[in-house]
Amino acid sequence: xxxxxxxxxxxxxxxxxxxxxxxxxxxxxxxxxxxxxxxxxxxxxxxxxxxxxxxxxxxxxxxxxxxxxxxxxxxxxxxxxxxxxxxxxxxxxxxxxxxxxxxxxxxxxxxxxxxxxxxxxxxxxxxxxxxxxxxxxxxxxxxxxxxxxxxxxxxxxxxxxxxxxxxxxxxxxxxxxxxxxxxxxxxxxxxxxxxxxxxxxxxxxxxxxxxxxxxxxxxxxxxxxxxxxxxxxxxxxxxxxxxxxxxxxxxxxxxxxxxxxxxxxxxxxxxxxxxxxxxxxxxxxxxxxxxxxxxxxxxxxxxxxxxxxxxxxxxxxxxx
Amino acid sequence: xxxxxxxxxxxxxxxxxxxxxxxxxxxxxxxxxxxxxxxxxxxxxxxxxxxxxxxxxxxxxxxxxxxxxxxxxxxxxxxxxxxxxxxxxxxxxxxxxxxxxxxxxxxxxxxxxxxxxxxxxxxxxxxxxxxxxxxxx
Amino acid sequence: xxxxxxxxxxxxxxxxxxxxxxxxxxxxxxxxxxxxxxxxxxxxxxxxxxxxxxxxxxxxxxxxxxxxxxxxxxxxxxxxxxxxxxxxxxxxxxxxxxxxxxxxxxxxxxxxxxxxxxxxxxxxxxxxxxxxxxxxxxxxxxxxxxxxxxxxxxxxxxxxxxxxxxxxxxxxxxxxxxxxxxxxxxxxxxxxxxxxxxxxxxxxxxxxxxxxxxxxxxxxxxxxxxxxxxxxxxxxxxxxxxxxxxxxxxxxxxxxxxxxxxxxxxxxxxxxxxxxxxxxxxxxxxxxxxxxxxxxxxxxxxxxxxxxxxxxxxxxxxxxxxxxxxxxxxxxxxxxxxxxxxxxxxxxxxx
Numbered sequence: 001x002x003x004x005x006x007x008x009x010x011x012x013x014x015x016x017x018x019x020x021x022x023x024x025x026x027x028x029x030x031x032x033x034x035x036x037x038x039x040x041x042x043x044x045x046x047x048x049x050x051x052x053x054x055x056x057x058x059x060x061x062x063x064x065x066x067x068x069x070x071x072x073x074x075x076x077x078x079x080x081x082x083x084x085x086x087x088x089x090x091x092x093x094x095x096x097x098x099x100x101x102x103x104x105x106x107x108x109x110x111x112x113x114x115x116x117x118x119x120x121x122x123x124x125x126x127x128x129x130x131x132x133x134x135x136x137x138x139x140x141x142x143x144x145x146x147x148x149x150x151x152x153x154x155x156x157x158x159x160x161x162x163x164x165x166x167x168x169x170x171x172x173x174x175x176x177x178x179x180x181x182x183x184x185x186x187x188x189x190x191x192x193x194x195x196x197x198x199x200x201x202x203x204x205x206x207x208x209x210x211x212x213x214x215x216x217x218x219x220x221x222x223x224x225x226x227x228x229x230x231x232x233x234x235x236x237x238x239x240x241x242x243x244x245x246x247x248x249x250x251x252x253x254x255x256x257x258x259x260x261x262x263x264x265x266x267x268x269x270x271x272x273x274x275x276x277x278x279x280x281x282x283x284x285x286x287x288x289x290x291x292x293x294x295x296x297x298x299x300x301x302x303x304x305x306x307x308x309x310x311x312x313x314x315x316x317x318x319x320x
Numbered sequence: 321x322x323x324x325x326x327x328x329x330x331x332x333x334x335x336x337x338x339x340x341x342x343x344x345x346x347x348x349x350x351x352x353x354x355x356x357x358x359x360x361x362x363x364x365x366x367x368x369x370x371x372x373x374x375x376x377x378x379x380x381x382x383x384x385x386x387x388x389x390x391x392x393x394x395x396x397x398x399x400x401x402x403x404x405x406x407x408x409x410x411x412x413x414x415x416x417x418x419x420x421x422x423x424x425x426x427x428x429x430x431x432x433x434x435x436x437x438x439x440x441x442x443x444x445x446x447x448x449x450x451x452x453x454x455x456x457x
Numbered sequence: 458x459x460x461x462x463x464x465x466x467x468x469x470x471x472x473x474x475x476x477x478x479x480x481x482x483x484x485x486x487x488x489x490x491x492x493x494x495x496x497x498x499x500x501x502x503x504x505x506x507x508x509x510x511x512x513x514x515x516x517x518x519x520x521x522x523x524x525x526x527x528x529x530x531x532x533x534x535x536x537x538x539x540x541x542x543x544x545x546x547x548x549x550x551x552x553x554x555x556x557x558x559x560x561x562x563x564x565x566x567x568x569x570x571x572x573x574x575x576x577x578x579x580x581x582x583x584x585x586x587x588x589x590x591x592x593x594x595x596x597x598x599x600x601x602x603x604x605x606x607x608x609x610x611x612x613x614x615x616x617x618x619x620x621x622x623x624x625x626x627x628x629x630x631x632x633x634x635x636x637x638x639x640x641x642x643x644x645x646x647x648x649x650x651x652x653x654x655x656x657x658x659x660x661x662x663x664x665x666x667x668x669x670x671x672x673x674x675x676x677x678x679x680x681x682x683x684x685x686x687x688x689x690x691x692x693x694x695x696x697x698x699x700x701x702x703x704x705x706x707x708x709x710x711x712x713x714x715x716x717x718x719x720x721x722x723x724x725x726x727x728x729x730x731x732x733x734x735x736x737x738x739x740x741x742x743x744x745x746x747x748x749x750x751x752x753x754x755x756x757x758x759x760x761x762x763x764x765x766x767x768x769x770x771x772x773x774x775x776x777x778x779x780x781x782x783x784x785x786x787x788x789x790x791x792x793x794x795x796x797x798x799x800x801x802x803x804x805x806x807x808x
Contacts, residue, residue, distance in 0.1 A: 031783040032777065032783060032785040032788055033593070033594060033777065033783060034593065036783045038782055039690075039782050041690050041691070059781075064690070064691070121592070123594075191414070196418055198416070199414070199415060199416035200415065200416030200417070200454060201416070202416075203415055203416065206487070211510070211519050211696075211700050211726065212725075212726075213696035213700050213728070214696055214731070215693075215697050218695040218781075219693050219695065219782075229367070229369050237373050238369070240709065240725060241520050241711055241713065241723050241725050242520050242726075243520065245376060245455045249373075249376060252415060253367075253368050253369045255411065256368040256411055257368070270781065271781035273488070273509055273697050273701060273779045275488050276487075281411075281415075285407075288407060288411060288414075292403075292407070292410070306403065307403060307404060310396065310399030310402070312389070313389075314402065314406075315402055315406035318410070319402065319405075319406075319424045320423050320424060320438060
């Protein structure tokens with residue numbers, strides 16, 4: 001079935017470029033590692049056959065949009081499409097400059113989870129693919145099947161694509177995931193069951209590993225500030241030195257800065273080389289924003305951004 | 321927690337709460353001396369990074385004071401404050417910061433006694449919890 | 458050659474622990490890196506694939522205090538940091554990382570001897586383990602050595618099943634091994650087995666680059682902006698490739714001030730991919746991303762060889778495995794266009 005989607009996508013991309021409807025198409029190409037895909041930006045219709053669709057198209061390609069000139073067609077899963085609209089809401093890109101091609105997604109397989117469950121590295125796995133509603137992983141000497149809940153990324157398990165209407169073109173059918181928000185909130189619930197001191201201790205430990213590579217910030221489509229607050233030296237809000245205190249402050253403030261634009265796409269956690277579970281923060285932030293202000297980023301291109309809007313009465317119970 | 325005097329950083333907006341603080345002073349109202357006031361033009365100026373910076377340099381609590389919603393000198397600044405600080409409070413609480421440490425209140429220029437009350441109340445709250453050791457090694 | 462049974466390896470580590478802080482590959486912190494041996498964990502003896510954080514962290518930590526200072530009577534008093542760092546023994550170093558350490562050594566000894574780096578380096582013993590399961594994207598064999606190359610370590614261990622074959626490479630290695638119980642002479646069969654293990658690992662390195670061709674083409678494609686723009690389009694300018702690279706050594710220096718006028722000066726890892734890396738008051742020569750990506754490739758494959766006679770890359774593959782967009786330096790190097798000589802290069806050729 002994915003083969004069909006892939007073929008259709010390639011045909012559409014070729015068509016769009018041929019007819020001059022777009023200057024560029026950005027999608028996913030085959031990666032150089034097993035089970036990897038890589039962002040692919042093409043302007044030549046002959047390259048349309050390099051586009052792929054598979055369970056590993058994890059990148060949120062909207063991060064590249066603000067820097068691309070002209071009209072761009074972008075292959076987008078629903079979470080990515082919401083990021084695109086979030087960028088439109090924040091006036092980082094113009095809606096008419098983007099042609100959003102929706103592709104169905106059964107969830108991104110989280111390699112870290114598979115590694116934990118099988119003890120195998122990426123290059124020790126033979127194949128990973130869907131077998132019905134299970135993921136089959138084959139390796140030298142055998143195979144194992146896992147349920148979606150065991151191997152899909154947390155942010156995917158909570159996927160709620162209902163109500164999104166901004167696709168310019170949909171290839172195949174976009175269906176909600178069977179998971180449900182509860183499955184994706186397990187880690188958050190565990191966190192909330194801890195005492196404040198335990199939670200702080202947890203994050204202190206996690207951020208001791210942070211090396212301040214800023215991959216989380218760079219890969220995030222809605223971290224689009226030209227000058228990040230960490231670059232400010234007068235006054236110095238955060239030290240550039242990777243001490244856990246500053247690492248924690250950096251991430252906490254970053255999360256608060258992107259509140260209302262973040263769509264919990266999961267890329268920051270996936271990018272982190274130190275395995276810091278940032279999804280526990282992004283997921284909660286999305287929940288806080290929805291609970292307090294009934295707002296979800298990237299659903300309505302004409303809605304003002306979260307921080308640009310207000311209600312006469314709201315959140316007063318949190319004020320003294 | 322005898323003799324624990326919490327250090328509170330208070331961001332006060334120039335037009336309402338700072339004037340309110342001034343009124344409390346000129347009216348010789350008594351209130352705890354635990355706050356250190358930083359004047360901002362509008363409470364909407366307060367970035368979450370200010371709050372975390374204050375906590376990281378040893379403040380036991382951060383208080384953000386602005387005009388009453390609807391009465392902001394810049395019309396809508398304090399609406400931003402409310403949204404932003406609501407998120408800041410809830411998110412930092414989720415990360416493990418005690419809820420008493422970050423508080424927001426509205427205080428107009430004529431509410432000298434209210435200013436004194438809020439400061440007393442926040443100081444009391446913070447006396448009940450331990451000194452801030454969040455960012456200690 | 459000598460050998461030691463795996464079941465006795467712990468005792469050898471314990472002996473070393475008496476004299477050194479022993480570091481072993483460990484995932485206990487949450488990410489695979491060299492960590493102080495806890496005296497218990499022996500998982501790394503069986504499963505020793507390369508760490509995520511490279512061992513350069515033991516000589517050039519991600520944050521390093523240079524000195525403290527305090528204000529005193531109208532001036533500043535410097536408080537130098539401990540000039541004699543504790544002796545350390547790094548166990549389980551792969552040849553790619555050992556080679557990388559040798560490569561960085563050149564920088565920190567060149568023109569100016571960096572004692573912050575060298576004092577740690579000189580107090581370190583490297584115990585290597587021959588790599589037995591290279592990743593599918595490792596390419597060390599293209600860079601003049603291989604997964605079992607012992608040139609840059611003090612002692613080399615090769616896994617021959619129930620034992621490690623031990624090669625004493627340097628005098629320091631001999632010294633450190635002396636007196637170790639359980640170390641016995643290796644048989645000819647052991648040595649043969651070790652050779653087979655090494656050959657097998659070498660054969661498994663499947664990714665290749667042609668350094669001769671790269672050396673020829675790089676000087677000719679520097680100004681091919683179109684190529685570099687295409688190649689760099691998907692880079693997001695984070696610091697992962699640099700920070701995880703065992704041969705990258707750039708650092709920034711920052712002071713931390715305390716309110717009373719005292720403080721400390723630190724150095725920390727910096728990355729040429731960051732947009733602000735070359736930012737100066739007057740201008741930023743590498744504001745464009747394609748210039749930064751180009752610089753990364755050239756530093757390692759053109760400028761470093763020019764300065765130090767060796768390519769500044771050891772094919773460990775970390776940058777490729779961890780890059781969030783799967784940018785792959787081997788793909789870039791293998792797709793360099795033939796290029797056209799610049800006018801200057803042409804006149805140089807003809808003169």
